[in-house]
Amino acid sequence: xxxxxxxxxxxxxxxxxxxxxxxxxxxxxxxxxxxxxxxxxxxxxxxxxxxxxxxxxxxxxxxxxxxxxxxxxxxxxxxxxxxxxxxxxxxxxxxxxxxxxxxxxxxxxxxxxxxxxxxxxxxxxxxxxxxxxxxxxxxxxxxxxxxxxxxxxxxxxxxxxxxxxxxxxxxxxxxxxxxxxxxxxxxxxxxxxxxxxxxxxxxxxxxxxxxxxxxxxxxxxxxxxxxxxxxxxxxxxxxxxxxxxxxxxxxxxxxxxxxxxxxxxxxxxxxxxxxxxxxxxxxxxxxxxxxxxxxxxxxxxxxxxxxxxxxxxxxxxxxxxxxxxxxxxxxxxxxxxxxxxxxxxxxxxxxxxxxxxxxxxxxxxxxxxxxxxxxxxxxxxxxxxxxxxxxxxxxx
Amino acid sequence: xxxxxxxxxxxxxxxxxxxxxxxxxxxxxxxxxxxxxxxxxxxxxxxxxxxxxxxxxxxxxxxxxxxxxxxxxxxxxxxxxxxxxxxxxxxxxxxxxxxxxxxxxxxxxxxxxxxxxxxxxxxxxxxxxxxxxxxxxxxxxxxxxxxxxxxxxxxxxxxxxxxxxxx
Numbered sequence: 001x002x003x004x005x006x007x008x009x010x011x012x013x014x015x016x017x018x019x020x021x022x023x024x025x026x027x028x029x030x031x032x033x034x035x036x037x038x039x040x041x042x043x044x045x046x047x048x049x050x051x052x053x054x055x056x057x058x059x060x061x062x063x064x065x066x067x068x069x070x071x072x073x074x075x076x077x078x079x080x081x082x083x084x085x086x087x088x089x090x091x092x093x094x095x096x097x098x099x100x101x102x103x104x105x106x107x108x109x110x111x112x113x114x115x116x117x118x119x120x121x122x123x124x125x126x127x128x129x130x131x132x133x134x135x136x137x138x139x140x141x142x143x144x145x146x147x148x149x150x151x152x153x154x155x156x157x158x159x160x161x162x163x164x165x166x167x168x169x170x171x172x173x174x175x176x177x178x179x180x181x182x183x184x185x186x187x188x189x190x191x192x193x194x195x196x197x198x199x200x201x202x203x204x205x206x207x208x209x210x211x212x213x214x215x216x217x218x219x220x221x222x223x224x225x226x227x228x229x230x231x232x233x234x235x236x237x238x239x240x241x242x243x244x245x246x247x248x249x250x251x252x253x254x255x256x257x258x259x260x261x262x263x264x265x266x267x268x269x270x271x272x273x274x275x276x277x278x279x280x281x282x283x284x285x286x287x288x289x290x291x292x293x294x295x296x297x298x299x300x301x302x303x304x305x306x307x308x309x310x311x312x313x314x315x316x317x318x319x320x321x322x323x324x325x326x327x328x329x330x331x332x333x334x335x336x337x338x339x340x341x342x343x344x345x346x347x348x349x350x351x352x353x354x355x356x357x358x359x360x361x362x363x364x365x366x367x368x369x370x371x372x373x374x375x376x377x378x379x380x381x382x383x384x385x386x387x388x389x390x391x392x393x394x395x396x
Numbered sequence: 397x398x399x400x401x402x403x404x405x406x407x408x409x410x411x412x413x414x415x416x417x418x419x420x421x422x423x424x425x426x427x428x429x430x431x432x433x434x435x436x437x438x439x440x441x442x443x444x445x446x447x448x449x450x451x452x453x454x455x456x457x458x459x460x461x462x463x464x465x466x467x468x469x470x471x472x473x474x475x476x477x478x479x480x481x482x483x484x485x486x487x488x489x490x491x492x493x494x495x496x497x498x499x500x501x502x503x504x505x506x507x508x509x510x511x512x513x514x515x516x517x518x519x520x521x522x523x524x525x526x527x528x529x530x531x532x533x534x535x536x537x538x539x540x541x542x543x544x545x546x547x548x549x550x551x552x553x554x555x556x557x558x559x560x561x562x563x
Binding site: 206208215216218219346348350351352354382383384385386391392394 | 489493496497498501502505506509530531532533534536537540541
């Protein structure tokens with residue numbers, strides 16, 4: 001049944017791409033590929049582990065720069081959940097699930113179990129034309145309501161996750177379900193004592209993280225976390241790609257980094273994916289001592305006009321993300337002076353999320369470096385192709 | 397007293413069994429184990445223990461094999477992308493992963509605007525051809541911020557971006 005669902009998802013994807021080969025051939029090719037996958041069995045030992053000890057599917061891996069351990073001062077601990085919580089029509093989902101059951105019980109699939117080659121599969125389809133047309137009808141239904149199914153699965157994931165996070169809450173972690181990444185950055189900016197952060201988010205095969213509104217976390221997203229942060233945990237798939245895309249290794253002098261790695265016994269099931277069920281494997285991370293540097297890092301700032309139109313704008317410095325402009329709380333955005341290059345520095349001001357804003361017109365931003373030097377940035381604005389909206393402002 | 401202790405033992409076993417056993421059918425196994433240990437004579441009690449244990453383990457194993465039928469199936473959702481974002485944005489983002497999000501949006505916007513001016517083909521797709529002037533702003537930005545990527549994008553413009561009919 002599980003493989004039937006995977007098969008249907010892949011077939012719908014194939015059909016949505018407008019496959020040039022005939023539907024029957026595409027159907028058989030996909031089905032035979034799935035059949036090969038299904039021969040990977042789960043052993044009883046693995047099954048019992050999955051059932052009773054899901055935390056053992058993964059283990060936390062620590063990335064650190066140094067073996068030195070200072071006395072770490074425990075501050076506030078935050079868990080940010082960047083998973084979407086879309087609404088769905090339960091009746092529609094139930095209708096699709098019951099149709100899926102009916103389709104799974106068709107004689108076509110009973111006969112297809114014995115098919116190992118394309119010709120055999122095509123012959124079976126030919127002999128069961130009525131069943132096959134029902135399958136095609138189901139594909140259309142699924143395609144038309146794919147967003148509902150996905151919303152339903154997301155909702156179930158969140159339910160399971162919230163139960164798993166109760167352990168963390170008992171340890172003092174603050175759980176925050178955020179709709180977009182700017183909320184996370186604002187909460188971090190507002191709390192001067194945050195020491196541990198755990199981020200739960202989707203990622204893609206390139207290692208890019210997504211927030212609940214499906215915006216990609218910009219490059220260098222963790223370059224300018226508050227200085228009080230000593231531990232960062234990112235709980236997502238494709239963990240090693242995430243490290244590479246966000247250049248986490250460059251920041252290990254600021255904080256210790258932890259990520260999930262699937263145990264070798266379960267690699268054939270999960271590969272580079274990370275099950276939500278196993279998040280409790282990280283419950284003891286906060287008690288581990290972290291590397292703390294006694295050296296306080298110098299703080300630089302950029303200061304904005306009191307221009308309400310700037311609110312929510314994302315700011316990057318040399319492709320290191322600094323944060324979001326929040327005129328209501330402060331006209332200044334602090335950042336680590338070491339992010340400044342001794343040669344050329346380029347600030348980018350842009351919308352990270354799908355906000356569209358009109359041209360920003362005239363405004364000013366001042367850079368304040370550590371020794372009190374002030375510099376007004378020279379700004380250049382780029383508009384969209386229709387010249388109606390703000391796309392990017394570069395400041396140098 | 398014995399009856400009360402027996403009932404208490406049953407209640408505790410059932411509670412623990414239901415809390416721990418992830419498959420509903422396994423509860424039957426736990427019940428059998430508990431009842432046989434408490435009520436049955438020695439031989440039947442031992443047999444009951446084995447049979448009950450077997451039911452529990454088998455049902456758990458069956459649960460794993462049929463994940464979508466058990467609550468476990470929902471918990472095993474992966475933190476993978478499966479993002480059903482706008483199709484044009486997805487295409488561009490997949491082909492140019494180094495392109496910043498706001499530029500992906502901008503190129504996708506141009507593609508969609510051009511797609512709106514093009515007729516749908518009988519096979520349900522639209523053919524959109526981007527020219528350099530269409531994304532001049534994007535190329536100008538890239539020449540300043542990511543010059544190599546800008547060159548690549550400019551060279552790729554001769555390729556056609558197929559925009560399938562569902563957008």
